[in-house]
Amino acid sequence: MNTSADQVIRLLSLVPYLQRNPDADLTETAARFGVSSEQLVEDLNVLWYCGLPGGLPGDLIEIDMDALEGSGRIRLSNADYLARPMRFTPDEALSLLVALRAVRELTGPSDTDGVDSALAKLESATPAADATPAVTVASGDEHVRAALAAAIDARGLVEFDYTDSGLESSVPKVAPVKLIVRDGYGYLQAWSLERRDWRTYRLDRIGTVRPAKGRRPRLGEPPDFGAGWLELRPDAATVTLRLAPEAGWITEYYPTLAVRPGESAVEVDLLVADPAWLRSLLLRLGPGVLAVSPPEAAADARQAAEDALRAYRAG
């Protein structure tokens, strides 16, 4: 969509918004509309020339340019005929519904009713409401999320049963700060009291959550859990797997550095931060892995397979 189209959509919302919010602040209004203050001033300069057909002075929308330039306040009038915003476009409605469905995947039972009723009201105002998009996040048990959210609000400590990506079990004791989603999985971001560092825990691997005793340390801001968080881990090493076609699905499930399709096999470069994760991946793929480079990266998995086979022979 070109910038003029975006601008017209915005202007049609700005006029009713500014009539409903007299003396609105320029910076705050710009933030709410997702544009810079400069862009908002340009928008107002367009509206200055808009109005009822005929274009006589009394027909135009009025904006107090002195208040705008002097104190950054927006006073717009003489536009009673644009008192309500336009209906949602299908793209807007569907994008907003996806966002709310993602919210619903993360909240606990006590907040779900509000999200559901908001969704129902928006669907009633949505064109094409018969096939709106669905969202599924692997976010574990809703009671786990509710217990964590309550502890975050109360600024408390918790401990819980946890199975990590290498399938190791532990009982971390943490100060929880946020529930987040990356690439379709929900995570708890928390300060680990044992490790004295920030940690993330996958929500679908958290068992029972219990309140824990102790004093919550004074915490700064947790590190940014941006889209590229996994790639940025400094201790990660590159491992190349040569995979038979039946194991090629991993390229759709795990972040990869490079994928090189071949005739009968595909080569995949993975960033591995956790040796236990690679061990369980290689064990899971079994005969689907044709080669591992460097070869020593497969040593853990080979050892684990030999241990298991020994246990089978003993049994």
Add this chain to the structure above:
Amino acid sequence: MTQQKSERIMNLAICLLMSRRFVEKAHIREVVEGYHGLSDAAFERTFERDKDELRHLGVPVETGSNDPLFPDDVGYRILRAAFELPAIEFTPAETAALGLAASVWESATQAGRTVSALAKLRAAGVDPDPTRLSAFAPSVGAREPAFPGIWAAYAERAPISFGYRGEVRRVEPWAMTSRRGAWYLLGHDRGRDAPRVFKVARVDGVATRIGKPGSYRLPEDLDVAKAWRSLEPAASDETALLALRDGRANDLRRGGSPEPDVQPVPPGYQAYRVGYARPGDFAAELCARGADVLVLAPDTLRQAVITRLEAVAGPTDERGAEA
């Protein structure tokens, strides 16, 4: 220039919105200042483009005649009831949910559309509150290269074609879903004359439009939820008897039931009965746990696990089974 174009389109929209009757083109040319000083041909071209653009933005511009005796004297109007967002009231719990929505999308385009939708709600007096649910930071990504084109076609109901597993597919998009970070499209596959689900990450390149927006209808009895259920793991219909090492594999323990009477179980292990659906996937899942999980029964599953483990242990190991 952008500013002049925006101004002209706004004035056209206000002109059509203010009239109860259809406004004829000659009158529009007279009263909307942006059309002054244009030649006949330039006016025709500009007006047609502006009208199409308004419709593209979702403004319902109607065409019709005021006089049934002269149906060829066409004019244009925007009915207020079709243009304005209906009144919606939100409770504080609902505005808290809306307050989180603005920051969910990682895709800049869809984030922009969400902000635009929220701006319309604000213009209607709704005040989304981002502070109440500040413990939550949900997100939805859309990094698949084919996503933007497929999403736009889905929103506008425009048929598309794309390469998929080495074949060209012609599809009428019906619905989309994001599951565990991956986008899927449900649509009518014209070549197969049947509904199909496509994983957007598997689409080759980008989709091409093969028809106009709104050129097909969704079936009356469409059951979207049923189509998405096919993407979920099958319900477990078989059970295995597993030996779980003490203190390990707690996730399998949670989904299973203990079988304290089963013998023999290796020392340091406990027997559990656990349900599963696809034997191949379940064997791979058990192998990932190494010696923490041993299969006691059924024998086919036990053999499948041993065969897979042998592939990982490699040919250099003599295994000493015959010793």
